[in-house]
Amino acid sequence: MAITLFLFYLIIGLLVYDFVRKNKIGKKDPRQPWALPILGHLHLFGTQPHRSFTELAKKYGGIFTIWMGDERSVVITDPNILRELYVKNHSNFYNRAHTNSIKIYSGKYVDLSFSNDEIWKNNRRLVSAALTKTKILNVINLVEQQAAFLINSMNYYSKSGEAFYPHKYFNKYTMNIVTSIGFSKTISENESVDEGPISQLLVPFNNILEDLGSGNLGDFVWYTRPFFYSRNKNLGKDVKKVYTFLEVLYNQHIETLDESNPRDLMDQLIISTGGKQKDMVIHVSMDFILAGSDTNGSTLEWFCIFLANNPDFQKKAYEELISVVGKDCKAVTTKVRDNCPYIVGAIKETLRVRTPAPLSLIRVANEDFTTSEGVFIPKGTQIVPNIYGIAQNFVDDPSTFKPERWVEYYKNKSPTRETEANSNDLKPTNTNEKILPNDLDKVVLPFSIGARNCPGNIISEINLFLACSNILLNFEITTTNGKKIDETEVFGLTIHPKDFSIKLTKRN
Numbered sequence: 001m002a003i004t005l006f007l008f009y010l011i012i013g014l015l016v017y018d019f020v021r022k023n024k025i026g027k028k029d030p031r032q033p034w035a036l037p038i039l040g041h042l043h044l045f046g047t048q049p050h051r052s053f054t055e056l057a058k059k060y061g062g063i064f065t066i067w068m069g070d071e072r073s074v075v076i077t078d079p080n081i082l083r084e085l086y087v088k089n090h091s092n093f094y095n096r097a098h099t100n101s102i103k104i105y106s107g108k109y110v111d112l113s114f115s116n117d118e119i120w121k122n123n124r125r126l127v128s129a130a131l132t133k134t135k136i137l138n139v140i141n142l143v144e145q146q147a148a149f150l151i152n153s154m155n156y157y158s159k160s161g162e163a164f165y166p167h168k169y170f171n172k173y174t175m176n177i178v179t180s181i182g183f184s185k186t187i188s189e190n191e192s193v194d195e196g197p198i199s200q201l202l203v204p205f206n207n208i209l210e211d212l213g214s215g216n217l218g219d220f221v222w223y224t225r226p227f228f229y230s231r232n233k234n235l236g237k238d239v240k241k242v243y244t245f246l247e248v249l250y251n252q253h254i255e256t257l258d259e260s261n262p263r264d265l266m267d268q269l270i271i272s273t274g275g276k277q278k279d280m281v282i283h284v285s286m287d288f289i290l291a292g293s294d295t296n297g298s299t300l301e302w303f304c305i306f307l308a309n310n311p312d313f314q315k316k317a318y319e320e321l322i323s324v325v326g327k328d329c330k331a332v333t334t335k336v337r338d339n340c341p342y343i344v345g346a347i348k349e350t351l352r353v354r355t356p357a358p359l360s361l362i363r364v365a366n367e368d369f370t371t372s373e374g375v376f377i378p379k380g381t382q383i384v385p386n387i388y389g390i391a392q393n394f395v396d397d398p399s400t401f402k403p404e405r406w407v408e409y410y411k412n413k414s415p416t417r418e419t420e421a422n423s424n425d426l427k428p429t430n431t432n433e434k435i436l437p438n439d440l441d442k443v444v445l446p447f448s449i450g451a452r453n454c455p456g457n458i459i460s461e462i463n464l465f466l467a468c469s470n471i472l473l474n475f476e477i478t479t480t481n482g483k484k485i486d487e488t489e490v491f492g493l494t495i496h497p498k499d500f501s502i503k504l505t506k507r508n
């Protein structure tokens with residue numbers, strides 16, 4: 001009895017201690033909602049944490065504290081603060097926050113997406129060298145070919161009149177692009193996504209995406225870890241399957257390597273590491289599939305939903321395209337991209353309203369830091385950039401899908417602006433200038449900013465333009481039942497729409 005009472009008081013004592021610890025706020029600390037013991041603020045996340053954080057930012061400001069279980073985090077929903085951290089003070093904020101799940105996925109952090117310190121610097125240097133703009137421009141033919149394959153498969157549905165479910169076709173298109181750049185393997189035109197060698201990757205990969213995207217309480221509340229033992233074990237098995245698949249490719253690459261003529265990213269990484277860092281090469285290749293296929297695939301799905309739900313927008317985009325390429329054009333190429341501001345604006349608007357990675361990837365403060373506005377961020381705090389929320393709270397009429405806002409914006413800018421926004425340059429010229437609302441290139445940041453932003457931004461730009469413009473050229477898209485398609489997003493590592501279909505009518 002005495003022991004039970006003792007345990008009871010001990011637990012109450014621990015809960016009170018945790019409550020006080022999480023809610024003690026100094027003058028310089030970011031503001032925060034009341035935190036619960038154990039959970040912290042996890043109960044406030046809801047099914048769409050990016051939307052919940054965007055609402056909380058309206059009350060608690062552009063930087064506020066969120067406790068993810070035991071992990072102190074700050075949510076950044078202000079472009080000025082994000083730039084201060086990620087661009088001006090990159091060296092203090094470039095490392096990723098590590099969790100048990102991430103450790104399993106990344107092979108103990110030897111990859112690019114989740115490595116830290118010298119390993120990240122080295123891996124990023126090697127990947128950046130392999131993905132220079134010139135090298136990417138060399139793959140344009142390949143992307144154009146994949147876009148043609150995609151249109152061919154869509155032709156079947158326009159002829160048969162069957163409803164078209166885009167998900168697996170768009171995934172095949174985007175996955176083929178990253179796997180061919182990564183290691184020269186594709187799902188052939190005649191194979192469906194469920195067939196052929198790459199299909200072996202799909203199940204484990206979807207499991208990994210789901211696991212990393214759904215959040216694991218064991219990552220944030222240490223004493224719940226034992227309950228997640230089997231889940232982590234399954235994650236480990238899926239990672240192993242993908243690893244084994246890529247290991248076979250790695251060995252084939254080593255056997256057939258011609259140092260003077262690298263075929264793909266894998267060859268380039270093997271050459272620059274002298275064939276001595278197999279684990280790193282395999283895990284970086286894994287990152288490419290994880291980071292590069294679902295993000296672009298879901299953006300294409302959203303684009304089609306907006307086309308189907310907004311016939312006026314579709315008409316304008318089609319008319320712009322035809323005025324540039326002519327009615328007899330067989331396939332749109334990247335050369336005309338600069339002449340299609342409305343379509344480019346529509347793609348950017350899709351990334352703004354349905355930001356694929358709305359909370360980016362979490363980083364961590366290496367040392368204590370005080371912002372220029374006097375807000376204190378202790379060493380070890382997780383940094384959660386709410387890039388979705390910035391693109392909402394710093395834009396007029398934020399929930400309306402308006403490609404025109406981009407057309408107007410670029411009319412008033414010099415032609416180099418867009419390139420500047422997409423560049424990986426560490427030294428932007430005007431980092432002290434306050435970012436104002438509606439300065440779209442500075443408040444719409446789907447690829448994040450600074451030296452650890454997304455290295456796949458240029459590939460994505462090409463990939464998205466070719467797919468969107470060729471779909472517009474070939475088909476009129478309508479809903480299958482006359483009702484608008486549900487635009488509610490499902491949260492995960494990448495947000496995506498609920499399963500949906502569209503009707504494709506071939507244009508003459």
Ligand code: HEM
Binds near residue numbers: 114178356447452
């Ligand atoms: C619409 C498409 C895409 C979006 C919205 C997107 C977004 C992002 C974001 C927000 C980050 C986190 C950056 C940060 O921490 O500041 C990221 C990282 C990354 N992305 Fe992308 N991405 C896309 C496509 C791609 C593609 C096509 C690839 C590969 C070819 C790719 C490869 C990566 C990698 C490897 C990282 C980790 C970089 C590092 O840690 O150094 N992404 N991406």
